Amino acid sequence: xxxxxxxxxxxxxxxxxxxxxxxxxxxxxxxxxxxxxxxxxxxxxxxxxxxxxxxxxxxxxxxxxxxxxxxxxxxxxxxxxxxxxxxxxxxxxxxxxxxxxxxxxxxxxxxxxxxxxxxxxxxxxxxxxxxxxxxxxxxxxxxxxxxxxxxxxxxxxxxxxxxxxxxxxxxxxxxxxxxxx
Amino acid sequence: xxxxxxxxxxxxxxxxxxxxxxxxxxxxxxxxxxxxxxxxxxxxxxxxxxxxxxxxxxxxxxxxxxxxxxxxxxxxxxxxxxxxxxxxxxxxxxxxxxxxxxxxxxxxxxxxxxxxxxxxxxxxxxxxxxxxxxxxxxxxxxxxxxxxxxxxxxxxxxxxxxxxxxxxxxxxxxxxxxxxxxxxxxxxxxxxxx
Numbered sequence: 001x002x003x004x005x006x007x008x009x010x011x012x013x014x015x016x017x018x019x020x021x022x023x024x025x026x027x028x029x030x031x032x033x034x035x036x037x038x039x040x041x042x043x044x045x046x047x048x049x050x051x052x053x054x055x056x057x058x059x060x061x062x063x064x065x066x067x068x069x070x071x072x073x074x075x076x077x078x079x080x081x082x083x084x085x086x087x088x089x090x091x092x093x094x095x096x097x098x099x100x101x102x103x104x105x106x107x108x109x110x111x112x113x114x115x116x117x118x119x120x121x122x123x124x125x126x127x128x129x130x131x132x133x134x135x136x137x138x139x140x141x142x143x144x145x146x147x148x149x150x151x152x153x154x155x156x157x158x159x160x161x162x163x164x165x166x167x168x169x170x171x172x173x174x175x176x177x178x179x180x181x
Numbered sequence: 182x183x184x185x186x187x188x189x190x191x192x193x194x195x196x197x198x199x200x201x202x203x204x205x206x207x208x209x210x211x212x213x214x215x216x217x218x219x220x221x222x223x224x225x226x227x228x229x230x231x232x233x234x235x236x237x238x239x240x241x242x243x244x245x246x247x248x249x250x251x252x253x254x255x256x257x258x259x260x261x262x263x264x265x266x267x268x269x270x271x272x273x274x275x276x277x278x279x280x281x282x283x284x285x286x287x288x289x290x291x292x293x294x295x296x297x298x299x300x301x302x303x304x305x306x307x308x309x310x311x312x313x314x315x316x317x318x319x320x321x322x323x324x325x326x327x328x329x330x331x332x333x334x335x336x337x338x339x340x341x342x343x344x345x346x347x348x349x350x351x352x353x354x355x356x357x358x359x360x361x362x363x364x365x366x367x368x369x370x371x372x373x374x375x
Contacts, residue, residue, distance in 0.1 A: 023244060026244055027240075027242070027243050029245050030245050033349060035342055054306075054307065055299050055303050058305075059279065059282055059299070060279055061302070061309070062302050062306075063278050064206045065205045065206070065208060065212065065271075065274075066205060066271060067212075067245065069272070069276055069279045072279060072280065073279060073280070076283055077283075092244065092272075094243075095242065095245075096248065096252055096264075098242060098243060099239075099242045099243075099249045099252050103252075103256065113368045114365070116325060117361055117362075117364040117365035117368055119240070120368075121362070121364035122360065123324055124331040124334035124338070125335075125352070125356065125357050125360065126317070127318055127321065128334070128336075128338035128339050128342065129314075129338070130314030130317065131311060132339060132342040132343050133311075134311025134313075137306060138311070140300070147301070147304045150304040150308070151304040151305070154305040155307075155309070155312045155315070156312075157312075158308060158312035158313075159315045168305050168309065169302055169305050172298075172305030173298040173299075173301050176294075176300045176301025176302065177295070177301070178294075178297070179297055180301070181300045181304060
């Protein structure tokens with residue numbers, strides 16, 4: 001991964017504000033906002049290449065811990081440790097504050113029509129966001145037959161069988177190291 | 182909360198942080214299954230029903246599900262201090278590990294096998310996320326929207342995001358709001374006496 005474009009203070013403020021907004025929209029997990037991060041960072045501003053974006057997520061998934069750590073890796077790419085802290089704070093603080101504030105309230109109203117309409121109504125969107133994320137992350141692989149086969153194969157295996165993702169990630173690493181991808 | 186009470190409870194905020202750190206370090210490609218095993222089966226800090234309830238809440242609220250669960254669980258036992266302890270336990274050490282990996286990768290990415298391995302892992306990671314979406318599709322059968330309408334919302338959202346490249350707030354503001362209102366209306370029609 002190469003050093004990304006140097007960001008000015010205005011860029012950082014814009015980035016953190018955008019991540020704070022995404023934090024409040026990240027229903028179904030931070031990964032569901034990946035397409036929007038991709039649009040903002042890769043397409044609109046060109047701060048990071050599409051390949052580096054996908055590799056950031058791959059690196060985060062190859063390490064132990066919650067998937068949200070991919071946000072720390074994206075921040076690191078843009079500005080080292082401070083970048084990682086900035087993006088993590090941006091993506092976690094608003095949703096965490098909201099969670100603590102609403103936990104008590106929603107515990108009593110879990111079966112109410114409002115809460116059920118909210119969850120039920122947003123469920124299909126969550127699924128669509130996961131599918132889009134998978135598709136966008138595979139973009140660098142589209143040009144290469146081996147990578148495309150790996151993408152489709154791992155999706156199929158993980159979809160149809162209960163295999164630990166760790167094995168598939170390891171298989172991908174081996175296939176790549178052997179020059180098949 | 183109804184039914185059984187959990188067998189044990191965390192002794193201190195420090196114990197809480199350690200427990201969440203431990204389960205995070207076991208979670209490759211997803212921490213939730215490990216959390217269920219550690220908190221329910223091994224430590225007995227939550228009953229199965231309580232775990233499900235926390236997960237449901239964690240999913241409704243924005244933010245990573247496991248982070249939301251950790252915050253609520255920590256808050257329940259030790260207030261704000263517990264929430265912070267659980268959050269830091271879950272994220273601090275894994276963040277250091279992943280950044281160390283990135284730094285190492287930066288040094289060795291000139292080597293063809295290393296770059297190749299990363300490309301392979303990226304392709305698999307993309308496949309795993311796609312599979313997660315595919316696995317969740319059948320659960321939309323129980324959607325208050327109805328199965329076909331829910332699939333329609335999925336398809337429409339896919340077009341807006343992948344083909345038209347709409348920003349997420351625009352998608353949520355249009356399809357999301359419409360879908361929630363439709364669910365609200367259907368749930369109201371459901372309870373009316375026949």
